[in-house]
Amino acid sequence: MTTAGVAAEHLEHALHDDRPFIRKYVFSTDHKIIGIQFLFLSLFFLLVGGVLAMVIRWQLGFPGKAMPLPGAWPSTMAPDGVVLPEFYTALVTMHGTFMVFFAIMPLLVGVFANYLIPLKIGAPDMAFPRLNMWSFWLMIPAGALMVAGFFVEGGAASSGWTGYAPLSANPEYTGATYGQQLWCLSLIVFALSSLLGSVNYITTVVNLRAPGMTWFRLPLSIWALFITAILALLAVPILAGALIMLLFDVVLHTNFFLPAGGGQPLMWQHLFWFFGHPEVYILILPAMGIASDLIANGSRKPIFGYHSMVYAICGIAFLGWVVWGHHMFQSGMNPRLGTTFMVSTMFIAVPSAIKVFNWMGTMWRGNIHFTTPMLNGIAFVAMFTIGGLSGIFMAATPADMYIHDTYYIVAHIHYVLFGGSLFAIFGGIYFWFPKMFGKMMSERLGKIHFALTFVAYNLTFFPMHILGIGGHMRRIYDPSQYEFLRPLQPMNEFISLSAFALFISQLPFIWNFFHSLFWGKKADINPWHDNGLEWTAPSPPPHGNFETTPTVYHGPYEFSRPDMEQDYLPQNQPLPAPQPVAH
Amino acid sequence: MQHWWFPTSASSYGAELDNLFVLILYITGAVFVIVEVGLLVFLVKYRKREGRKAEYIEGNTTAEIVWTTIPAVVCVFLGLFSQPLWSRIKDPARIPADAIPLEVTAKQFEWHFGYPGPDGQQGTADDYGKRNELHVVVNQNYRVRLQAEDVIHSFFIPVFRLKQDAVPGMQIMAWFRPTRTGQFELACAELCGLGHYRMRARVFVHTPEEFAAWQASQIAPTTPAASDTTASSGRTAR
Numbered sequence: 055m056t057t058a059g060v061a062a063e064h065l066e067h068a069l070h071d072d073r074p075f076i077r078k079y080v081f082s083t084d085h086k087i088i089g090i091q092f093l094f095l096s097l098f099f100l101l102v103g104g105v106l107a108m109v110i111r112w113q114l115g116f117p118g119k120a121m122p123l124p125g126a127w128p129s130t131m132a133p134d135g136v137v138l139p140e141f142y143t144a145l146v147t148m149h150g151t152f153m154v155f156f157a158i159m160p161l162l163v164g165v166f167a168n169y170l171i172p173l174k175i176g177a178p179d180m181a182f183p184r185l186n187m188w189s190f191w192l193m194i195p196a197g198a199l200m201v202a203g204f205f206v207e208g209g210a211a212s213s214g215w216t217g218y219a220p221l222s223a224n225p226e227y228t229g230a231t232y233g234q235q236l237w238c239l240s241l242i243v244f245a246l247s248s249l250l251g252s253v254n255y256i257t258t259v260v261n262l263r264a265p266g267m268t269w270f271r272l273p274l275s276i277w278a279l280f281i282t283a284i285l286a287l288l289a290v291p292i293l294a295g296a297l298i299m300l301l302f303d304v305v306l307h308t309n310f311f312l313p314a315g316g317g318q319p320l321m322w323q324h325l326f327w328f329f330g331h332p333e334v335y336i337l338i339l340p341a342m343g344i345a346s347d348l349i350a351n352g353s354r355k356p357i358f359g360y361h362s363m364v365y366a367i368c369g370i371a372f373l374g375w376v377v378w379g380h381h382m383f384q385s386g387m388n389p390r391l392g393t394t395f396m397v398s399t400m401f402i403a404v405p406s407a408i409k410v411f412n413w414m415g416t417m418w419r420g421n422i423h424f425t426t427p428m429l430n431g432i433a434f435v436a437m438f439t440i441g442g443l444s445g446i447f448m449a450a451t452p453a454d455m456y457i458h459d460t461y462y463i464v465a466h467i468h469y470v471l472f473g474g475s476l477f478a479i480f481g482g483i484y485f486w487f488p489k490m491f492g493k494m495m496s497e498r499l500g501k502i503h504f505a506l507t508f509v510a511y512n513l514t515f516f517p518m519h520i521l522g523i524g525g526h527m528r529r530i531y532d533p534s535q536y537e538f539l540r541p542l543q544p545m546n547e548f549i550s551l552s553a554f555a556l557f558i559s560q561l562p563f564i565w566n567f568f569h570s571l572f573w574g575k576k577a578d579i580n581p582w583h584d585n586g587l588e589w590t591a592p593s594p595p596p597h598g599n600f601e602t603t604p605t606v607y608h609g610p611y612e613f614s615r616p617d618m619e620q621d622y623l624p625q626n627q628p629l630p631a632p633q634p635v636a637h
Numbered sequence: 638m639q640h641w642w643f644p645t646s647a648s649s650y651g652a653e654l655d656n657l658f659v660l661i662l663y664i665t666g667a668v669f670v671i672v673e674v675g676l677l678v679f680l681v682k683y684r685k686r687e688g689r690k691a692e693y694i695e696g697n698t699t700a701e702i703v704w705t706t707i708p709a710v711v712c713v714f715l716g717l718f719s720q721p722l723w724s725r726i727k728d729p730a731r732i733p734a735d736a737i738p739l740e741v742t743a744k745q746f747e748w749h750f751g752y753p754g755p756d757g758q759q760g761t762a763d764d765y766g767k768r769n770e771l772h773v774v775v776n777q778n779y780r781v782r783l784q785a786e787d788v789i790h791s792f793f794i795p796v797f798r799l800k801q802d803a804v805p806g807m808q809i810m811a812w813f814r815p816t817r818t819g820q821f822e823l824a825c826a827e828l829c830g831l832g833h834y835r836m837r838a839r840v841f842v843h844t845p846e847e848f849a850a851w852q853a854s855q856i857a858p859t860t861p862a863a864s865d866t867t868a869s870s871g872r873t874a875r
Contacts, residue, residue, distance in 0.1 A: 140831040214828045220805060221788040227745065227830055313806025319789060320804060353683070359696035362705075384791065385802045386809045389727035393720050400712035407708040408701070410672060415700065417679045421691040424684070432680065439672045443665040450715060451723040453658045456643075456798045459791060459826040520641050525795035527826050530834035538795060538822050541640040614691040621690060 083183035084597050088190045089169030092160050099156035106149040113137040115550025117532045142531040143212040150215025161479045162340035167255045167279040173588035174276050176264025176604040181257040185250045192247035199240035203233040211237035219311030219322040223303040238301040245294035248286050255283035266606030273610040277364050278343025281371045282336050289332035296325035327378035335374040341478035345434040348481045349416050351584050352428025354621050356611040358415030366405035373402050383451050384458045392451045399449040406442045426500030430481030437473025462522025468515045488581050492593045493574030499566040506559035513552035517545050583622045585610045590626050648797035649814035729810040736780035743790035743803040746832030765855050769838040774848045775818045783809045791827035815842040
């Protein structure tokens with residue numbers, strides 16, 4: 055009842071929304087505006103990370119050759135357009151950092167958790183709207199500190215996105231004194247932002263569900279975002295703690311990770327990956343949830359095995375805590391521990407397989423509409439399958455001995471994070487854009503973007519498996535130094551050209567996004583004929599979301615019921631009168 | 638096309654590692670084909686057609702049990718199958734007893750190899766060292782004690798299929814037995830700074846006769862300068 059009271063109060067706000075511009079669109083406490091702010095910010099960082107990747111690929115495809123616009127590059131990075139080795143190590147570090155912490159994670163959690171949770175559970179806003187506002191505004195200094203690394207003496211952090219100590223702990227080893235400090239500070243601020251968000255998402259899902267929205271009527275996107283928030287709440291503080299220790303080593307000359315003073319380099323790896331592996335699931339679980347929603351909608355069918363899907367999300371999240379050692383098989387950690395972590399890692403294949411087969415089961419005997427969101431959802435399943443299967447090779451400790459730290463790993467992570475997460479993100483943007491902005495994106499441009507991206511993406515990342523099998527190490531500035539890698543150079547060149555094509559393939563998306571924002575066709579209240587509560591609110595929903603608190607009568611996947619003409623049934627509409635159905 | 642596969646193995650356990658990789662490739666390859674072909678079939682067969690409605694199916698418990706059990710069984714099998722090979726390669730207690738000890742020290746951006754000399758013992762007067770060159774005898778077991786002076790490096794000889802990080806403050810043991818004579822390469826596989834990409838050493842697998850001749854040439858000059866043993870010499874400019 056309290057929820058209804060809050061909603062009514064908010065509705066008044068909605069009706070006479072006299073908040074000044076700055077409270078409405080800048081320092082807004084409205085979860086929808088915050089979600090949209092995260093969208094612009096993280097798409098910007100996605101572009102930054104993409105540009106860095108292009109420079110990396112230039113150097114790997116054409117080592118030592120001058121880049122386009124040779125005069126435009128600062129001499130500390132690329133004199134006459136030729137990338138310097140120290141700039142290269144900064145590039146790989148910052149590409150990973152931006153993509154993981156400032157693009158994929160805020161796209162999934164900042165955008166979709168913020169935008170979708172209150173709307174999909176029938177709440178007027180988040181439980182703590184002001185904390186939510188802080189969560190976004192902390193990302194601005196975090197991002198600014200990270201970008202600042204490029205402009206300080208010594209350049210940006212250069213010890214990899216994993217920041218392995220002692221390379222990261224003593225500035226003498228990389229020369230990036232201030233860059234490494236900024237990296238630590240930025241991620242500490244990021245951790246605070248993430249923490250505020252997580253507290254909010256968890257509280258909101260637990261407390262603000264509309265009447266009738268039981269746990270097993272939640273959409274899988276919300277289940278995934280809820281479990282992800284728990285993972286982030288528990289994992290990100292570990293990163294923050296480790297970063298504070300690292301920062302102390304760098305600035306105050308403590309010796310947490312420096313062996314000369316009695317520190318333990320491997321402790322950094324344990325701390326980083328104890329955070330880092332749950333983090334990997336933070337980056338994929340919401341994508342799985344979004345893809346589930348897109349696939350059920352596109353297939354016009356209930357999710358196959360809804361309960362199994364929920365348990366699989368929980369299973370992956372739980373297993374995520376006991377597999378961190380698989381990043382450390384070759385690190386000098388006791389090899390017996392390697393066996394333990396191999397077995398726990400192998401078990402992740404079980405819930406992952408459950409999910410893949412249930413997505414296929416959802417499409418089976420469906421009536422598949424090839425909308426842009428659905429195409430991206432299908433690509434998610436197809437590409438995540440490859441990323442999941444390639445993970446089994448490195449889970450097997452002896453096979454990992456060879457492919458560890460090679461391009462095989464690079465291929466794997468990009469199949470999961472680009473092929474998996476990013477396709478789901480694109481699908482989610484196409485799907486919820488009409489709700490966010492009240493305008494439709496062009497389906498035609500969306501399909502062109504999808505097709506180009508899908509092809510260029512596979513041409514870029516699939517051959518990386520072959521590089522890895524050839525023994526090509528990660529993070530090397532110039533592969534031509536090694537005789538055994540020289541025969542692979544044509545493939546490196548091919549990958550680089552494909553990567554440039556992949557970058558250019560994003561232009562239709564950028565155009566579509568901004569053009570539709572201003573001149574797109576006006577969106578109906580429920581353009582995809584979906585069942586989620588967000589589709590019962592206007593496009594875009596007003597401050598406070600719903601005119602009256604919705605009552606939920608059933609789960610979110612009531613598509614193509616045999617006892618109904620219409621092939622969907624929003625969650626706020628009662629089921630048709632029950633009648634005995636004979637099979 | 639040969640370059641699209643592993644460099645030919647040159648160590649005793651290399652072929653077994655490759656076989657494990659191929660076994661996993663068959664298993665995952667089968668799953669890959671089932672999923673991707675199944676997906677394509679569904680996309681074509683169940684594409685949108687006017688006047689047709691999707692079937693209202695909420696799930697199937699038998700199917701769930703099947704596709705939970707099969708991956709679990711396959712994973713347990715793969716774990717059990719991999720474990721003995723892993724222990725044999727990485728368990729320090731199981732390094733062959735007749736292995737010749739080598740001292741390997743990594744630092745930005747070079748490798749130093751300490752050889753035991755003709756007596757086969759480390760820490761004796763006939764020890765000698767060599768920078769960025771690893772010379773070994775074919776079909777002989779070697780035991781490597783890995784150390785790092787500054788940051789973490791990784792000892793990676795692709796043709797031996799051996800990779801082991803060298804961590805400052807730790808002494809980590811690894812072993813190998815070369816099975817093929819020839820010249821190969823050793824790479825640093827862990828990002829260790831701006832010169833990571835050129836932290837390369839050459840690996841020479843000799844016949845016993847060749848090795849004896851090479852060793853004699855290393856020991857013959859009595860001046861220490863020629864043997865290049867000083868750890869700090871030749872530090873690459875950073």
